[in-house]
Amino acid sequence: MTLIKSISGIRGTIGGYPDDGLNPLAIVKFVAAYATFIRKNSKATSNKIVVGRDARISGPMVKHIVLGTLTGMGFDVVDIDMATTPTTEYAVAEEQACGGIILTASHNPKQWNALKLLNERGEFLNAEEGRQVLDLAASEAFVFADVDHLGQVTEDNTYTQKHIESILRLELVDTEAIRAADFRIAIDAVNSVGGLVLPGLLCALGVKEIFKLHCAAHGNFSHNPEPLPEHLTEISRLMTQAKADVGFVVDPDVDRLAIVCENGEMFGEEYTLVAVSDYVLSHTPGNTVSNLSSSRALRDITHLHGGRYDAAAVGEVNVVAKMKETNAVIGGEGNGGVIYPAAHYGRDALVGIALFLTFLAKKKMKASELRATYPPYFIAKQKVELTPDTPVDIILEKVKERFAAYDITDIDGIKIDLPDKWVHLRKSNTEPIIRIYSEAQTMEEATGLGNRLIELINSIR
Numbered sequence: 001m002t003l004i005k006s007i008s009g010i011r012g013t014i015g016g017y018p019d020d021g022l023n024p025l026a027i028v029k030f031v032a033a034y035a036t037f038i039r040k041n042s043k044a045t046s047n048k049i050v051v052g053r054d055a056r057i058s059g060p061m062v063k064h065i066v067l068g069t070l071t072g073m074g075f076d077v078v079d080i081d082m083a084t085t086p087t088t089e090y091a092v093a094e095e096q097a098c099g100g101i102i103l104t105a106s107h108n109p110k111q112w113n114a115l116k117l118l119n120e121r122g123e124f125l126n127a128e129e130g131r132q133v134l135d136l137a138a139s140e141a142f143v144f145a146d147v148d149h150l151g152q153v154t155e156d157n158t159y160t161q162k163h164i165e166s167i168l169r170l171e172l173v174d175t176e177a178i179r180a181a182d183f184r185i186a187i188d189a190v191n192s193v194g195g196l197v198l199p200g201l202l203c204a205l206g207v208k209e210i211f212k213l214h215c216a217a218h219g220n221f222s223h224n225p226e227p228l229p230e231h232l233t234e235i236s237r238l239m240t241q242a243k244a245d246v247g248f249v250v251d252p253d254v255d256r257l258a259i260v261c262e263n264g265e266m267f268g269e270e271y272t273l274v275a276v277s278d279y280v281l282s283h284t285p286g287n288t289v290s291n292l293s294s295s296r297a298l299r300d301i302t303h304l305h306g307g308r309y310d311a312a313a314v315g316e317v318n319v320v321a322k323m324k325e326t327n328a329v330i331g332g333e334g335n336g337g338v339i340y341p342a343a344h345y346g347r348d349a350l351v352g353i354a355l356f357l358t359f360l361a362k363k364k365m366k367a368s369e370l371r372a373t374y375p376p377y378f379i380a381k382q383k384v385e386l387t388p389d390t391p392v393d394i395i396l397e398k399v400k401e402r403f404a405a406y407d408i409t410d411i412d413g414i415k416i417d418l419p420d421k422w423v424h425l426r427k428s429n430t431e432p433i434i435r436i437y438s439e440a441q442t443m444e445e446a447t448g449l450g451n452r453l454i455e456l457i458n459s460i461r
Contacts (some may be wrong), residue, residue: 005030009124011241012115019027027065032144033137034101035073036119037129044120050095052088052159054253055101055192055217057111060101064117067153070101074145076114077153081192082217084254085116085211085347087163092122093180093344104253105225105443110219123152123345124317157414163350164201170342172283173354176362179206181361184347186244186260188213189236190225192252194349201350205357211242225338227251227258229266236264240437246360246367250349256336257349259356261368270295270334273376274353274424277330279359281305282341289322291315292415293424294334297375305373313412313424318347334379380446383433384457392427392434395460399425402456423449 001014003021007429010030012022014231019026045115049070053059062381063079070077074096080091085102098120105112117125117133125133137143145151167173185207189195195215202210213235214222226251235247241259244309246261259267259275267275274297288302290344291314299309307329311323319339323331332339337347340355363370386392396414407417413426413434428435436453440446 002369002415008115009116011112014113024065025274027062028069031066031069032142033075033133035070035075036051036136036142037133038099042120043236044096044098046096046098047076048078048095048097050078050080050088050097050100052083056113057080057110057219059103059219062113066101066103068218071151072144074149075151079153079155081152082196083353084193084197085157086346086350087159088165089118089122089346090166090344091159092118098447106252106253107162108222111214115422126317127419129317130361131423160197167343167354170203172358174279174358175206177361178357183246183355183357184209184242184244186235186238186242187212188249189215190252191216191218193217194250194254197308201353211238211244213238225252227256235260239264247408254349255347257338257352258336261371262350263367263368265368267371269336270297270379271374272336272352273334273338273372274298274301274313275359275370276355277301278340279355280346280457281307284329285458289319289326289437291319291329291333292409292412295377295379295439297377300375316347366416376441377439377448378443379437380443382436382450382451383453386432386434386456394424395457398460399456421445421449423453425453
C-alpha cells in the first residue's frame with residue numbers, strides 16, 4: 001500500500017494499515033486538517049465546501065467519509081457527486097464557497113484515489129498552503145464541532161450542465177461553425193466521469209454523430225487511464241472504421257485532453273495546448289505560459305503571434321501563478337492540459353474540446369493537416385528509479401556543473417537548454433523517481449539526450 005503526502009494533495013492506494021494507504025483514518029485526518037486551514041485562511045464569507053468525484057470504484061466510500069468529516073468540522077457541504085475536476089473548480093466559484101475537494105487520482109490506476117484541495121477561487125492550494133495542511137495533519141491540530149454546530153450536506157447535480165452552458169457562452173466558441181462542419185467525433189472516456197459529460201458537451205456544440213468508447217462511468221478502467229499513445233490503440237482503430245473526423249480522449253477526471261487525427265494517428269498530447277493557443281492567439285493576442293517540461297512549439301507559436309512566452313515550474317498551481325503574473329491569455333501543460341482564463345484558471349478538457357472544434361471548423365482542414373502546420377518536435381519521457389538513500393540534490397548539482405556552459409533553469413529541478421534541444425530533470429512529487437524529459441527535432445535525438453543524462457546520473461550515484 002502507498003500513501004503520498006505532497007503539497008499538491010493526498011494520494012494513495014485504497015486500504016492498508018493506518019499509516020500505509022488512503023484508508024478511512026487517513027482520509028479523516030487530512031480532510032480535518034484541510035477544513036482547519038480553510039476556516040483560518042479562506043477569504044470567502046460562506047461556510048460551504050464543494051465536493052466532487054470521478055467514477056473510481058472507491059469514490060462512494062471516500063466521498064461518504066469526506067462528507068462526514070467536513071460536516072463534523074462544522075462546514076456545510078455542496079455534494080455535486082460525479083463531476084469532472086474542472087466542473088468542481090467551476091462550482092466552487094459559482095457557489096462562492098470557501099473551498100473544494102476533488103476525489104480523484106487523475107491518471108493513476110483504479111486502486112488509487114486522492115484528495116485534491118481547492119481554495120475559494122476553485123484553484124489548487126499553493127506550495128506554502130499545502131505545507132500548512134500537511135503540518136496540521138501531522139500534529140492533528142484540529143477540533144471537531146459540537147452537536148449544535150455540525151454542518152449539513154446539500155446535493156446538487158446541476159453543475160455539469162451549468163459548466164457546459166458556461167463553455168457555450170465563451171466568445172471564441174462558435175457552435176454554428178461546429179454544427180455546419182458536420183463533424184463525426186469518436187471519444188474514449190476510460191469508463192469514468194467523462195463518459196457522462198463528453199456526449200452532452202458535444203451535442204450542445206452541435207455534433208450529431210458521436211462514436212463512444214468506454215463511456216460507462218463505473219470506474220473499472222478499460223485500459224491504462226493515462227491518455228498516452230500506447231494506451232489508445234482502440235480509438236486509433238475506431239477512427240478509420242467509423243470514418244471519424246477527430247477523436248478525443250480524456251483521463252478519469254477530465255482535465256487532460258488527447259486528440260486523435262482522422263487517420264488514427266495521435267495529434268500529440270503536447271500539441272493539444274499548441275493548437276488551442278494558436279486559435280486563441282489569432283483572436284486575442286497576448287502572452288502564454290506552460291511548464292518547463294512542455295514543448296518549445298508553444299513558444300514558437302506565441303512568438304509568431306507577437307506574444308511573450310514564459311515557462312513555469314511543473315504543476316498546475318505554478319502555471320496558474322505565472323499566467324496571472326504575466327497576464328497570459330492562454331496556458332497550460334504539455335500533458336494535454338489547457339488553462340483558459342476566460343473560462344477559469346484550471347486545466348479543462350471540455351474547454352479544450354470546444355475551442356479545438358471551433359478552430360478545426362473555421363480552418364476547414366483535417367486534423368492531420370492542422371497538426372502538420374506546427375513545428376515538428378519530439379519529446380522523450382524517461383525516468384531513473386530512486387532508492388531511499390539516493391542523494392538526489394547532490395546528483396542534480398553535479399549535472400548542473402557538467403552542463404554549466406549552457407542555459408540552465410533551476411526553479412524546478414534542472415532544465416538544460418541547448419541550441420536545438422533541451423532536457424529537464426526533476427524529482428517526482430508522487431513517485432520515487434527522477435523524471436527526465438528531453439525534446440529535439442527527432443525522437444532519436446530526444447531519446448539519445450535522455451539516455452546521456454541517465455548514464456551520467458548512474459555514474460554519479
